Amino acid sequence: MDRVRGRTVVVTGGARGIGFATAKALLVRGALVVIGDRDAAALHEAVAELSLTGAVLGYPLDVANRDSFAQFLGLARSGSGGGIDVMINNAGVMPVGPFTDQPAQAIRSALEVNLYGVLNGCQLVLPEMVARRRGHIVNIASMAGVMAIPGQVVYAATKYGVVGLSVALADEIAPHGVQVSVVLPPFTQTDLIAGTKASGVGRPVEPDVVAAAIVSALDKPRTQVSVPRPARFVGPVVSMLGARGRRWFNRRIGADTLLLDDIDHAERAFYERRAQSAMGVVER
Secondary structure, three states, X not given: OOOOOOOEEEEEOOOOHHHHHHHHHHHHXXXXXXXXEOEHHHHHXXXXXXXXXXXXXXXXXXXXXXXXXXXXXXXXXXXXXXXXXXXXXXXXXXXXXXXXXXXXXXXXXXXHHHHHHHHHHHHHHHHHHHHHOOOEEEEEOOHHHOOOOOOOHHHHHHHHHHHHHHHHHHHHHHHHOXXXXXXXXXXXXXXXXXXXXXXXXXXXXXXXXXHHHHHHHHHOOXXXXXXXXXXXXXXXXXXXXXXXXXXXXXXXXXXXXXOOOOXXXXXXXXXXXXXXXXXXXXXX
């Protein structure tokens, strides 16, 4: 059974990065894709480009605003002429740097978008999936959700939350025929890593690599999907190390300073401003 072709798939944060790459990969497979993004101009451009590949719709969306999310899903249903088969909760922001330097607005934005936004998406789409006894929710977390490093305190807190809610939800709704997966990418070549050093542990993968893993999770559902797949063994092992072992490991791979001292703040400034104000639809 083809779990992608002909299905209506919703992707949040679909105008850029992993969301855009995932939408494109799904269109190639014959899905009807509905993308949402808070940046109306970027959304318009993304829909125009994606429409060259397949059937795509796009609507403004602030995942942290429950009313906005509900309205978006209503438009997705009416635009597609049916129910939502797959929900991909991808929208996210990544504040980095010393925890004590994080502005309150940056902390709030990360929690609202990365965690509350995922909870919104899951709770709003689940009733129809449970009623039909089929559907698949894919939540995009991060390797930071199983293996946190210095400089990622807030981001790791949100992504640990996404991993936990996804695993618990997968087991809770399994009797209703609905699948839940959580995808754990490493650093990915998107705006999220602007100004960080792309070497060693920080060497990023391309968004289409993560997109391929997401599509694979739809083809063969499983709860946790690490990118690359062998990485699924690293996080649990590191998390079981004592403090000395964990800190030695971070120094060994260069993760101890990667997001603290090795940041080009001038290069990253544009993203930090955008991340701190990541709530509300932006019309430009």
